[in-house]
Amino acid sequence: MTTTKRLGPEPKATEDEVLIVAECFGAEVPTFQGEGPSCGHPALFIRLSRCNLTCTKCDTKYTWDWCRFDQRKESTKRSVAGLVAWAASSPVELVVITGGEPLIQQARLVPLALGLLAAGKRVEFETNGTIAPTPQLVADGVRFNVSPKLASFGVKETKSIVPAALEAFVASGRATFKFVASTVHDLDRIAELADAHRLAPVWVMPEGTTPEVITATTRVLADGVAARHWHFTTRLHVLAFADTRGR
Numbered sequence: 195m196t197t198t199k200r201l202g203p204e205p206k207a208t209e210d211e212v213l214i215v216a217e218c219f220g221a222e223v224p225t226f227q228g229e230g231p232s233c234g235h236p237a238l239f240i241r242l243s244r245c246n247l248t249c250t251k252c253d254t255k256y257t258w259d260w261c262r263f264d265q266r267k268e269s270t271k272r273s274v275a276g277l278v279a280w281a282a283s284s285p286v287e288l289v290v291i292t293g294g295e296p297l298i299q300q301a302r303l304v305p306l307a308l309g310l311l312a313a314g315k316r317v318e319f320e321t322n323g324t325i326a327p328t329p330q331l332v333a334d335g336v337r338f339n340v341s342p343k344l345a346s347f348g349v350k351e352t353k354s355i356v357p358a359a360l361e362a363f364v365a366s367g368r369a370t371f372k373f374v375a376s377t378v379h380d381l382d383r384i385a386e387l388a389d390a391h392r393l394a395p396v397w398v399m400p401e402g403t404t405p406e407v408i409t410a411t412t413r414v415l416a417d418g419v420a421a422r423h424w425h426f427t428t429r430l431h432v433l434a435f436a437d438t439r440g441r
């Protein structure tokens with residue numbers, strides 16, 4: 195086989211091959227997947243900009259709240275090829291694609307996910323569960339951590355709970371449902387939603403951006419989660435790295 199040396203710069207990516215990215219991390223300064231079924235696994239992160247919800251308790255408002263943050267400073271266009279090359283240059287196997295809400299850019303995520311899989315990675319999406327995944331995105335090696343937002347998270351459930359999208363995630367066979375909770379009352383609401391939409395497996399994660407709040411909330415929630423035979427996850431990056439941006 196002959197190889198052709200490319201002369202000059204990389205060809206410019208077309209709009210179809212470009213994603214709006216808030217930040218990529220985990221390669222230069224290593225970290226773990228801090229949440230959910232892969233908690234504790236070494237991971238790379240691609241955080242996409244933009245969200246279709248406006249939760250008051252959101253901890254990544256720099257992906258969508260342009261009253262507080264400068265959109266031009268907080269987002270960059272990155273080519274799919276460049277993102278795959280970035281991930282491929284690291285030995286870390288798991289790539290977490292988060293946001294914001296990553297599935298807003300779903301069409302362009304298909305080549306990204308397929309490129310990452312071809313490079314030997316596995317892929318987890320952190321999604322709010324309001325946008326159904328297309329069949330092309332539901333590939334072997336891809337998982338969805340679906341995090342439907344409760345009213346107590348500061349969003350109207352008429353916006354955050356989209357039954358058809360939740361049903362599509364259930365049907366994918368590749369989703370876990372990871373609810374952020376602060377109180378035992380939140381657990382009752384999670385049970386109602388899980389029953390109504392047949393969501394399984396259910397994971398509960400304590401809300402909080404400090405180790406103190408996470409520990410206190412873990413103690414509030416643990417008995418109720420255990421009694422329902424649900425799964426529990428902490429937020430390891432908050433405990434380990436004090437919720438530093440880029441960890």
Ligand SMILES: Nc1nc2[nH]cc(C(=O)O)c2c(=O)[nH]1
Pocket residue numbers: 225226227228229254290292293320431441
């Ligand atoms: N270490 C680490 N793990 C994470 N898992 C989900 C994250 C997110 O922001 O979606 C996240 C994050 O921001 N950092």
Ligand code: SF4
Pocket residue numbers: 245246247248249251252253254255293294295322343
């Ligand atoms: S869905 Fe997630 S990223 Fe979007 S506003 Fe709510 S917490 Fe923030």
Ligand SMILES: [Mg+2]
Pocket residue numbers: 253254
């Ligand atoms: Mg986070």
